[in-house]
Amino acid sequence: MSEDTPTGESDTATLFRFLNEVAIVAQLSGNAFEKVMPGTMTLPQFIVLNHLVRLGDGRTPLRIANALQVSKGAMTNTLGHLERAGWIAVRPDDVDRRSKRVDLTGAGREAHAAAIDALGPELAWLAGAVPPARVRAALPLMEEMRRALDVRRG
Template structure:
């Protein structure tokens, strides 16, 4: 599977477009989010809802591909608002456990609610079958980049 010049051009454009879409969608998210809820905060809350409580900060950082330092920052904000509880891990003195509070769950639900109209608007203006078909390609690209970044992940 040797890559030809055309493939490289396409891949380059693909990553370029993805960068811009990411920037545009982050902005759009920010505009509809309830006051004070930032995208990284929301993503963490959503992660906890989907994958369950009692995650460690590092595992969350890896899942969303940010540094530990960035996660310390985000978790600090969420804890300050009472959206999560952070407790020491009983079995590992180095580690901590992050869990959602009722307020955090409510805040996440409110954010999802606020996101609805925007998502519906986008979905209504785009050819969704194409998006559905494209999703696996983006996912596999994510996996490849992930592994290249840290081969032992």
């Protein structure tokens, strides 16, 4: 949520508007993706699966939470849903018994592949609607902003 439309203003005002747009785009794109995702899979669930598929499973919940910038509590919640869906398996870590390890199941990899397939057309449509060159050009800015906010957070 967020919005509005000023005129010709200060750096902070522009930044504020920019963050408004960022929030709306995040919301709308998230909703659009959830609508095409197969079955009961939600976006946060897909993002965790995608993370494990791409960077490897066997990670700890905390490591995943940090990588995806969500709280431990949020990760506990999402991993619970993924496990109940049969898409991941969680095992204890014998070396550090406070910890757990998260593995993908075969069903999890299949569900991820299905989601990727479903997302393709949506992404292709959006790539056709906005100039990819400008998206590419703006990526570093978003990454910098993310890093800056992440640092400030601690």
